[in-house]
Amino acid sequence: MSQPHPVADAEIAGRKTVAVLGSTGSIGVNTLEVARQLTDRIRVSGLSAHRNLDLLVQQTREFNPDWIVATNESCAKKYRWPKLPGTQLLIGHDQLDQLVTDVQTQVVVAAIVGTAGLRSTLAALQAGKTVALANKETLVAAGPLVMDLAARSDATILPVDSEHNAVFQCMQSGRRSEVHRVCLTASGGPFRNFSREQMQLVTAEQALAHPTWDMGQKISIDSATMMNKALEIIEARWLFDLSPDQIEVVVHPQSIVHSLVEFVDGSVIAQMSPPDMKLPIQHALTWPDRVTGPARRMMFQDAMSLEFRPPDIGRFPAIALGLQVARQAGTAGAVLNAANEAAVAAFLDRKIGFCDIVRACQDVLQQHAFEPQPTIEQILEMDRWAREETGKWILA
Numbered sequence: 001m002s003q004p005h006p007v008a009d010a011e012i013a014g015r016k017t018v019a020v021l022g023s024t025g026s027i028g029v030n031t032l033e034v035a036r037q038l039t040d041r042i043r044v045s046g047l048s049a050h051r052n053l054d055l056l057v058q059q060t061r062e063f064n065p066d067w068i069v070a071t072n073e074s075c076a077k078k079y080r081w082p083k084l085p086g087t088q089l090l091i092g093h094d095q096l097d098q099l100v101t102d103v104q105t106q107v108v109v110a111a112i113v114g115t116a117g118l119r120s121t122l123a124a125l126q127a128g129k130t131v132a133l134a135n136k137e138t139l140v141a142a143g144p145l146v147m148d149l150a151a152r153s154d155a156t157i158l159p160v161d162s163e164h165n166a167v168f169q170c171m172q173s174g175r176r177s178e179v180h181r182v183c184l185t186a187s188g189g190p191f192r193n194f195s196r197e198q199m200q201l202v203t204a205e206q207a208l209a210h211p212t213w214d215m216g217q218k219i220s221i222d223s224a225t226m227m228n229k230a231l232e233i234i235e236a237r238w239l240f241d242l243s244p245d246q247i248e249v250v251v252h253p254q255s256i257v258h259s260l261v262e263f264v265d266g267s268v269i270a271q272m273s274p275p276d277m278k279l280p281i282q283h284a285l286t287w288p289d290r291v292t293g294p295a296r297r298m299m300f301q302d303a304m305s306l307e308f309r310p311p312d313i314g315r316f317p318a319i320a321l322g323l324q325v326a327r328q329a330g331t332a333g334a335v336l337n338a339a340n341e342a343a344v345a346a347f348l349d350r351k352i353g354f355c356d357i358v359r360a361c362q363d364v365l366q367q368h369a370f371e372p373q374p375t376i377e378q379i380l381e382m383d384r385w386a387r388e389e390t391g392k393w394i395l396a
């Protein structure tokens with residue numbers, strides 16, 4: 001029989017204190033749904049929001065956190081804050097540091113979207129916290145620095161991204177040295193059966209309507225272009241210390257198998273569950289325990305088919321770009337990530353077409369002055385440069 005886990009037992013007695021950065025987003029709201037069901041295990045100690053302050057106030061009234069941070073200063077200063085007894089309000093992005101490094105905070109859920117989530121994730125890692133990482137852009141932009149910081153600070157990163165959480169679970173079936181390759185599954189998004197000509201005409205409304213997942217705007221567009229899979233290839237490369245040649249993408253339209261790990265003997269281990277982010281979030285929050293929670297469950301009474309097919313790189317060039325950037329490393333990830341964020345925003349503003357998103361990323365990547373071992377300052381500078389260049393590309 002296995003020995004009780006001493007850390008887990010101590011945490012159950014006192015409940016884990018969890019700060020949710022980006023609590024008003026899709027991952028944030030799902031995290032609070034998990035916390036609502038697991039009050040015996042989780043105490044929400046902090047929340048952060050950018051613009052949706054009505055929802056932040058509503059969440060504060062329900063969860064009574066010690067701190068809340070309103071990161072968008074101009075929105076926060078105009079807002080008529082009600083009395084929130086027992087909760088301290090902090091205004092400004094810099095204040096996230098105080099929330100994540102607070103001695104009370106044990107777990108930080110990094111659910112801010114984009115590079116905006118980088119700084120607070122680094123601060124949490126530096127403070128040796130457990131980070132339940134949804135914000136994949138952090139690893140895409142600064143993977144080696146993030147993993148090195150986590151190792152030096154004795155911090156733990158637990159993946160929330162469903163594919164990486166699945167890989168993390170599958171990897172527990174063997175030794176790390178026995179992993180042959182990792183297959184990241186992709187639903188293929190709403191346009192998996194569209195021709196190149198049809199894709200030229202795609203609108204933002206069509207791109208936002210994901211067939212299997214309900215997500216925030218940016219990741220929904222990333223899923224439609226399959227840039228999400230490109231970012232996930234890079235994320236997996238750093239998170240699991242894989243060679244890019246060990247990472248493959250397989251299209252699986254049902255989104256039931258969240259990823260697969262093949263071991264050297266040929267055994268393939270898959271993690272299956274309905275498409276519901278509450279499961280990987282809960283897994284990260286309760287790890288190393290498994291408990292009953294609010295996520296949807298498989299219904300094997302209903303007939304179902306699971307399909308797997310290789311991605312069409314011709315129609316979805318983002319995947320090749322992801323592998324290329326995973327091989328290049330250095331500043332390439334920061335450039336791809338920033339160019340993509342800027343291009344997605346321009347597409348949502350109806351300034352460029354759907355297929356222009358990946359084209360802009362390809363062009364900006366080609367122009368950049370590659371630095372193989374950047375510091376965090378160089379990464380931030382490259383992020384700024386790539387956004388500016390993408391802006392020029394959009395106007396050209």
Ligand SMILES: NC(=O)c1ccc[n+]([C@@H]2O[C@H](COP(=O)([O-])OP(=O)(O)OC[C@H]3O[C@@H](n4cnc5c(N)ncnc54)[C@H](OP(=O)(O)O)[C@@H]3O)[C@@H](O)[C@H]2O)c1
Pocket residue numbers: 021022023024025026027028048049050051052053071093110111112113114116134135136137160161162213214215216217218219277
């Ligand atoms: N949604 C999913 O199913 C899913 C799955 C896997 C991974 N992820 C990753 O998880 C992260 C969050 O995704 P999401 O879908 O939850 O995004 P989302 O719904 O757009 O929510 C983003 C959150 O970040 C906040 N935010 C936005 N801009 C900010 C800024 N400049 N500074 C600080 N906070 C800011 C938002 O605040 P306001 O709403 O108050 O403005 C909101 O709380 C992304 O990195 C995404 O790739 C998401």
